[in-house]
Structures are given as C-alpha cells and as structure tokens.
Amino acid sequence: MTYSLEIKNLTKTYPQSDFRLDNVSFSIPRGTIMGFVGENGSGKTTTMNAVLNTIKKDNGTVKILGREMGDKDTDIREQVGVVFDAVNFSGILTPAKLAKVMAGVYKQWDQEFFLKTTARFNIEMGKKIKQFSRGMTMKLALAVALSHRPQLLILDEATAGLDPIVREEILGVFLEFVEDENHSILMSSHITSDLEKIADYITFIHHGKVILTEKKDHLIYDYGIARCKAEQFQLIDRTDMMAYKKRDYQIDVLVENRKAFERKYSGIVVDTGTIDEIMLLLIKGER
Numbered sequence: 001m002t003y004s005l006e007i008k009n010l011t012k013t014y015p016q017s018d019f020r021l022d023n024v025s026f027s028i029p030r031g032t033i034m035g036f037v038g039e040n041g042s043g044k045t046t047t048m049n050a051v052l053n054t055i056k057k058d059n060g061t062v063k064i065l066g067r068e069m070g071d072k073d074t075d076i077r078e079q080v081g082v083v084f085d086a087v088n089f090s091g092i093l094t095p096a097k098l099a100k101v102m103a104g105v106y107k108q109w110d111q112e113f114f115l116k117t118t119a120r121f122n123i124e125m126g127k128k129i130k131q132f133s134r135g136m137t138m139k140l141a142l143a144v145a146l147s148h149r150p151q152l153l154i155l156d157e158a159t160a161g162l163d164p165i166v167r168e169e170i171l172g173v174f175l176e177f178v179e180d181e182n183h184s185i186l187m188s189s190h191i192t193s194d195l196e197k198i199a200d201y202i203t204f205i206h207h208g209k210v211i212l213t214e215k216k217d218h219l220i221y222d223y224g225i226a227r228c229k230a231e232q233f234q235l236i237d238r239t240d241m242m243a244y245k246k247r248d249y250q251i252d253v254l255v256e257n258r259k260a261f262e263r264k265y266s267g268i269v270v271d272t273g274t275i276d277e278i279m280l281l282l283i284k285g286e287r
C-alpha cells in the first residue's frame, strides 16, 4: 500500500504549556479520506501544523507522498492544499485578484479549474473578500486549495459553521477529489456526521495521544455498544470489552465485534454506535 501521508512518533511540546503531542503515528493510504477527531485541545491542529512544518516538531518523522519535507521544500508544498478554520486572505482583494496572486505563488496554478470551481460555488469574482459570508469565504479557500492541484488536502475544521446545504456540496467536492485513487484528505471535524458520510478511516486523538485508528465502516458496522444490566456485566470477559461506562440503569460496553459478542452473550442487546458515541466511550469510559 502506498501512503500520501505517514506520521511516525510525532512529538511536540510548547513552551509554557503542559500539552504534549505524544508519539502520534498514523498513515493515510492514497485515494482515501482520514477523519481526525478528538475533543477541543486534544492536538489536532498541532498535528496538522507539525505536518505542514508551520511549527517545529520535537521528534518523529512525517512523510508526504513518500518524502520528508524540509524547510525549503517548495515542490512538496505545492502538492499539499490547506484549508484552516481561520482563513486569512486579504479582505481588500477580490477572488479575481486573489487568483492572480496565487498564480504567482504556485507553479501548478490551474486558472481554468479555479474559474470552474468558483462558478460552481457561485462565488462572485468581483466582490471584495471582506464582504463575503463565512460560508463563501470557506468555499473560496477550498477553491484556492484545489486549484493549485495538490495531491493531499489538509483541512482543519473546514466545514465548521457552514449550513448543511453548503456542507453537502463541499463533501461532494471532497469525494470527487479522492475519486482518482491518488488524492487523499486529512480532515479534522467536530461534525462527525460529515465524517460518517465520506471518511474511509477515523483517527481518534485524546490528550495528544492517538487512541485508535480504524476503518470507518468497521467502526460503524462491526463495533457495537452492548447495553448491559449489572448482572450481565459481571459475566463479560474483560478481553471482550474495549471500554465501559456506567449509566443510571445500565452499563454501556464498547465491543469490537458486535455479532461475535451477541453470539457469545445471548440476551444482551448490542446497538451499532455513531462515531460520537464510540469516541465518548473511548475517552470517558473505563477500561
């Protein structure tokens, strides 16, 4: 398998902060979308910044399209499209003028593709960016990121604050982007329903550590949450539980193989879980 992004034992500490990105490792196979989820402050943006070399990592290796990126490595930079939550294009520019700037920055700038994408997104080319709504600005940022023809997109909360219709449109663009099996996306989002729709893999991060990387379909269809009474819970082997959480009248147990669990423990109801529910049990549950 070839990877667009390989992160191995990435470590980062900030001065005057207790936070530590602790040996973060995960890889994104070409042609796939990796959803990156975790609580506020768990280390998603720090990981992305360290991948992009916008902050200096303490340790570990990051390979983008098979190569480690040095400070002056502009051609790998061309291959990575980035959209962060806070877009900071100069407000006095219009999209038309911004495109001229970008054409000077990126060797692979594809003006025809930019015009096609902005038209598709109904972006007004002559309007100043400071007059754009948030959704419009995010769509413009995405059009820019795609128009220098990258192979990897890194998106930090790129759909946050957007209405469901705009999000649906953008998710469609992401799926088209990875369609040719060569392009990949690393995408952090608190809107896990978006990731349920388009991600191939999910990486969970908690307090700077990766707690799980898994195929999304495996999480959604094979993982399960067993709803147990206290006496049923007593009978379950610890090796069959990933995590558990006591509630008022039941104990929720996260299991990796819902069907096998149901066969072994007949009488216990096992539901499928959403990414949010699985994350809550992994983070807040006991082990």
Ligand SMILES: Nc1ncnc2c1ncn2[C@@H]1O[C@H](COP(=O)(O)OP(=O)(O)OP(=O)(O)O)[C@@H](O)[C@H]1O
Residues within 6 Å of the ligand: 014, 015, 016, 017, 019, 038, 039, 040, 041, 042, 043, 044, 045, 046, 047
């Ligand atoms: N420049 C900095 N100096 C010191 N601490 C920082 C700096 N940037 C981030 N941190 C701390 O690092 C931790 C991780 O922050 P990070 O932005 O990576 O989290 P996140 O998972 O992206 O969160 P969110 O979901 O809220 O965007 C936080 O505790 C944050 O306060």
